[in-house]
Amino acid sequence: MDRVVTLLAPGGIEQLQVSEQTPQDPGATEIRIRHDAVGMNFLDIYHRRGLYPLPAYPAVLGVEGSGVVEAVGREVTDLKAGDRVVYAGAPVGAYAATRLLPAARAIRLPDSVPSQVAAASMLKGLTAYMLLTKTYRIEPGTTVLVHAAAGGLGSILVPWAKHLGATVIGTVSSEEKAELAHAYGADHLIVGRDADVVGAVKTVTDNRGVDVAYDGIGGGMLAKSIRAVRPLGVVATIGQAGGPIPPVSVDELRPGKWLTHPSIMAYITDTASYLAAAEAVVAMLASGIAATIAREYALEEAALAQQFLEEGRAAGSLILVP
Structure with a gap:
């Protein structure tokens, strides 16, 4: 029997229940993957809270993972038992030791990329690809x-x-996190939750503003991000x-600033877009650009891991290990 973490209903971490399940046989176009690691994202929190409702409950959370193919459906010809793969996106259901997955979502992993790194990095890598090449194309000097x-x-x-030639201004909440962001390559850092983000950006850019701002904080930060962007940024x-x-x-958008709300889950719904982005992400992972794993939790500790993530204490990515 395998372990699975089920969300009984939208709400707090008390709605997450650990139970056992029998490994399922894959359908004609599916594979069964045994997870080496499951990636955690703030999207999991949104799903748990019900901010982004799931089709039905109880449900299994999680949108990325990596592991080994254990079984394949009768129509699957390009994968076999024993292949190492990674995946991200719908259908949701990664918080489990094994799961069924449409074979078209499985991406082969090169031997040089550890499974834990792949699980922590795939959805974030796809998001980075979307933001850096589709939302606003980054070029040298951006x-x-x-x-x-x-x-x-x-x-x-x-x-x-940085690999694409950009100058990066980063915001962090503490000096400890500033050291990490500097190690990642940030050129300038704005430290502190109450820092004058707009003023600091104007100083660094000679009052011009940045070409593009990526804001995953929300709250009152979005208004600051808008003011920190140049006209037509x-x-x-x-x-x-x-x-x-x-x-x-x-x-707030005067004079001519663009505000967009891209969705990585929507973007990678299209199979061609997903495969192209995944190819780029795996290449980046193989080159050494990957998520930093802050903590590993046992699958049974999913509720504890979500609490840690939700509190904003994670400097890096969290993974679950079945």
């Missing part, structure tokens, strides 16, 4: 603002932006770890 630059996404977004709001976002007046 100046970017990355909030939570020492977080799970920041650990990939910052070095990948872009603000991408990608989460609200710091709380709900108050209404934004159209006047």
Whole structure:
């Protein structure tokens, strides 16, 4: 019997229940994967709270993982038992020792990429690819603002932006996290939850503002991000770890700033987009640009891990190990 973590209903971590399940036989176009590791994301928190409702309850959370193919459906020809794979995106259901997965979502892992690193990095890497190449194409000389630059996404977004030639301004909540963000390659850091983000950005950019800001904090930070962007620049709001976002007046976007709310889950629903992005991410992982794993938890400790993530204490990514 395998362990699985089930969300009984939207709510707090007390709604997460550990139970046993029998490994299932894959359908014609499915595989069964035995997880080496399961990646954790703030999206899991949104799903648990019901901010992004799931189709039905009880449900199994988790949108990324890595491991070994254990069984394949009769129509699956490009994968076999024993292959190492990673995946991200829908269908949700990674908080389990084994799971069924559409074979089209499975991406082969090169031997040089450890399973734990892949599980911690895949969705964040896909998000970074979307933000850096589709939301606003980063080129040499681009100046970017990355909030939570020492977080799970920041650990990939910052070095990948630097790889593309950008100047990176990062925000962090503490000196400890500033050291991490600096190690990731951030050129300038704004430290402290109450720091004058707009003033610091204006100083660094000679009052011009950044070309693009990536804001996963939400709350009152989005208004600051908008003010920190140059005219005709872009603000991408990608989460609200710091709380709900108050209404934004159209006047805040003067003179001609662009506000966008890209969704990585929507972007990678398209199979061609997913495969192209995944190929780029795996190449980045093989080159050494990957998420930093802050902590590992046993699968049975999923509730404890979610609490730690939700409190904003994680400097890096968290993974569950079945």
